[in-house]
Amino acid sequence: MSKKARRKYTVEDKIRILEEAREPNTTVSEVLRRHQVDPTTFYRWERQAKTGMREALEGRVQRNGRATDREIERLELELEKKRRVIAEVVEENLELKRGL
Numbered sequence: 001m002s003k004k005a006r007r008k009y010t011v012e013d014k015i016r017i018l019e020e021a022r023e024p025n026t027t028v029s030e031v032l033r034r035h036q037v038d039p040t041t042f043y044r045w046e047r048q049a050k051t052g053m054r055e056a057l058e059g060r061v062q063r064n065g066r067a068t069d070r071e072i073e074r075l076e077l078e079l080e081k082k083r084r085v086i087a088e089v090v091e092e093n094l095e096l097k098r099g100l
Helices: 011-021 028-035 039-058 069-099
Strands: none
Touching (some): 028 039
């Protein structure tokens, strides 16, 4: 029983294959056969590409792929809240230890 060697495709390869499959007078199956790509893999790439485009157009992701300023601010506020809770718990723990 031999296993197929997995091929790593670069982002550029994936985009080129996705675009090639959508050209006029070309079938998806032809392109997949030519590049030896499984249909499940192809449609997963397509779904990921559409999700990425949607997020970019909605402004949820900046061009470099980092979280938006709003998301960073939300995470910083959440982190500060957790820090305050930890400080309270530590203070209560110290008071209990002093009482013993």
